[in-house]
Amino acid sequence: MASNQNLHNIIFLLIFSCLLTFFAEARDTLxxxxxxxxxxxxxSSKGAFTLGFFHPCTNTTNSYLGIWFTNDQKKRVWVGNRNASVVNTSAVLTLETTGSLKIMSQGGDPVTLSPAQVTYNSTISATLLDSGNFVLQELNSNGTLKxxxxxxxxxxxxSLLPEMKLGINHKNRSAWSLTSWWNNLIPAPGPFSLEWDPKGHQMIIRRQGVEFWTSGVLKGDTFEFISDESKGMYNFSVVSNEDEEYLSYTNIKQGGQSAWFLNFGGKLLSFDGSYVAETEDCNGYNTDGGCKRWLPRCRRHDDMFDKRSGYFIHGPDHNYLDTNTSHTLNDCKVxxxxxxxxxxxxxxxxxQTGCKFWINKGEFYHDLSGAIPPIYVLIPKPSQNDTKKSTLIGFVIGGTTALLVIFLCILYHLSRRRNVILEGENEAVIDDGLLELVNSDRFTSAHEFQNDRKQGHDLRxxxxxxxxxxxxxxxxxxxxGEGGFGLVYKGKIPKGQEIAVKRLSRNSGQGISEFKNELILISELQHMNLVQLLGCCIHGEERMLIYEYMPNKSLDCFLFGMGIMERRCPIKPNGSGTYGFMYRGSDASMHSYWSPMCRR
Known part of the structure; x- marks a missing residue:
């Protein structure tokens, strides 16, 4: 037990001695x-900030000069050569006697941070302050600041640190503004910027120069549209004079580390990761929370992209690739x-450069296991107004549908009472002969007849x-085929059913009354082994009977078969013993015939 304690003490002393050595050797001034x-x-003198070279990717030698919080190297607040990386092993920052501050690398062009500004006999130094500011200054002979x-x-x-300025410098006609990284691996200037609007007295986030979000005016001690979790945490100061106009802030919590970071997605975050400006819903339509309307296009204002793992279920694999390495993830989103x-x-x-798009893919399957690499999927979200509209539309459609159903039920009831269904009617005007048949009391009385299967039959x-x-x-x-009483034609109705149409000869001498009697008798003698009569058609002097079509036998041999009083035909060729019957009437009162055929 004692040996373990001694080991812990030794490790602690080694770490402490290393830190002492680091800070003893570390300097804050060039x-x-x-x-x-x-x-x-x-x-810096109190150890708050560190300046040196870093490389954001572990698998590259590209190096940048930066300043970061000493206790968290990932919290980088400044990059000196964000447009031109240097080779890590040969990178050198030099301060020349002329006041020129340069980043040098082997085989690369120098990056000048500050040009020569003083004579050789001037005293100059570059110091990293505990505010995070790296200052190049000319000194008097007594060491005071010149x-x-x-x-x-x-x-x-x-990044915006306390005491930094966000605004306009009228002396040299320059601006103090933030510009996001290209992505989280490339510190080159990205699409978003944070600026101060001296006329509107508000902060503005722009995306490629277009207003993306505004803070609203400063009211009391806070801005209207900064996040609720940031309100009350900062003291803001606005300065406006002939030399400069700017906004600065300090952290109310004394001694606490503070910084604002404008990330490559357009969000403004504080040091602890909380939001200063929540721009997640700024999609070009939404105007809530300081968002600006900038995309009057095809999307709904409440649609959003959500990072999800999964794949699309429907549609072909139709992807579009944008190989332009200057496009960031946010460019892909837009x-x-x-x-x-x-x-x-x-x-x-x-x-995180270039873009891959999914076009017309349809339904997305969300895989909660996370095994599939995530993508950003468009998720339509109905707004409250749309929900109200949908509800109202639903009531209207529901009410209309209910009335329509009631109306159809009434029509169906009336149709069933007549036992007649009007098929294929596309016009408002119906033939007079057809009306006479439909409205005939005698035709309706067909329900009074009965056979061995059911009472009454529907005729169309x-x-x-x-x-x-x-x-x-x-x-x-x-x-x-054809016979003495007319011709027979094959037909097909829109529902797909095949029919046989017997077109009676105009010379048959049959009138409306005789035709109705024949229809009544044939409909009442329907049988499972007899071909079904579907209905009739009357047009002027035309008389037609509509039968079901039987493909295994020519209909004309049945429909025009005559000369015998009874004819048998087997239903199945295997001789199952089941027979149907064909009849040809000779009753003079019919003046014609009726001849349902055998089913095959």
Missing amino acids: KAGDSLNSSSYLV RVLWQSFDKPTD ACWNQCDCDAYTSLYDN VFNYKFIMAATNSFSLENKL
């Missing part, structure tokens, strides 16, 4: 002629938003144009 290589650092030649606070990147048929997007390359009264269309205008190709 003097004229000094340099800082890739393995050395400047640390003037500031250059400072990192005048060249902000994506491009997908602007394209009405784009359902999802993501970065094309591992360094077909429209003449409907029959013409079904038989292709009684074309020769559709003709099945």
Whole structure:
């Protein structure tokens, strides 16, 4: 037990001694002629900030000069050469006696932070302050400050520290503003910027120059549209004079670390990760919470992209690739938003550049296991107003549907009472002969007859144009046969059922009354082994009977068979013993015949 305690003490002493050595060797100032290589650092006097070279990707030698919080290297607040990386092993920061501050690398062009501004006999130094500001200054002979030649606070990147200025410098006609990284791996300037609007007295986040979000005016001690969790945490100061106009802030919590970070997605975050400006819902339509309308396009104002793991279920694999490495993930989002048929997007390359889009993909399956790499999927979200509209529309449609159902039920009831269904009727005007048949009391009385299967049969009264269309205008190709009483044609109705149309000869001498009697008798003698009579059609002097079509036997041999009083035909060729019957009437009162055929 004692040995373990001694081991812990030894480890603690080693770590403590290493920290003492680091801070003892660390310096906060470069003097004229000094340099800082890739393995050395400047640390502010109280250890709050560190300046040195870093590389954001572990698998690359590209290096940048930056300032970060000493206790968290990922919280980088400034980058000196964000547009031109250098080789890590050969990177050197040098301060020349002329006041020129440069980043040098082997085989690369130098990056000048500050040009030469003083004579050789001047005293200059560059110091990293505990505010996070890296200041190049000219000193008097007694060591006091003569003037500031250059400072990192005048060249902000994506971070705003307390005492930094956000605004306009009228002296040199420059601006203090933040610009996001390209993505979380590339510190080059990205699409978003944070600016101060001296006329409107508000902060503005722009995306590629277009207003994306505004803070609203400063009321009392806070801005209208900054997040609730940030309200009351800062003291804001607004300065406006002939030399400069700017906003600055301090953290109310004394001694607490503070910084604002404008990330590559357009969000303004505080040091602890909480939101200062929540811009997640700023999609170009939404105007809530300071969002600005900037995309009057095809999307709904409450649609959003959500990062999800999964895949699309419907539609072909229709993807579109944008290989432009200058496009960030946010550029992909905007491009997908602007394209009405784009359902999802993501970065094309591992360094989060380029774009991949999913076009017209349809339903997305959300895989909660997380095994599939996530993409950003468009998720339509109905708004409250849309919900109210949908509810109102639902009531209207529901009420209309209910009335329509009641109306149809009434019509159906009336139709059943007559036992007649009007088929194929597409016109408001019905033939007079058809009306006479439909309204005939005697025709309705067919329900009074009864056979061995059921009481009454439905007869359909077909429209003449409907029959013409079904038989292709009684074309020769559709003709099945002919006899003394007329012709028989094959037809097909829109429902897909095939029919046989017996077109009675105009010379048959049969009138409306005789025709009705024949229909009544045939309908009442329907039987499972007899071909079914479907209905009739009357058009002027035309008389037609509509039967079901039986493909295994020519209908004309049955419909026009005559000369015998009874004819047997087997239903099945295997001789199952079941027979149907064919009849040809000779009753003079019918003046014609009736001849349902055998089923085959």
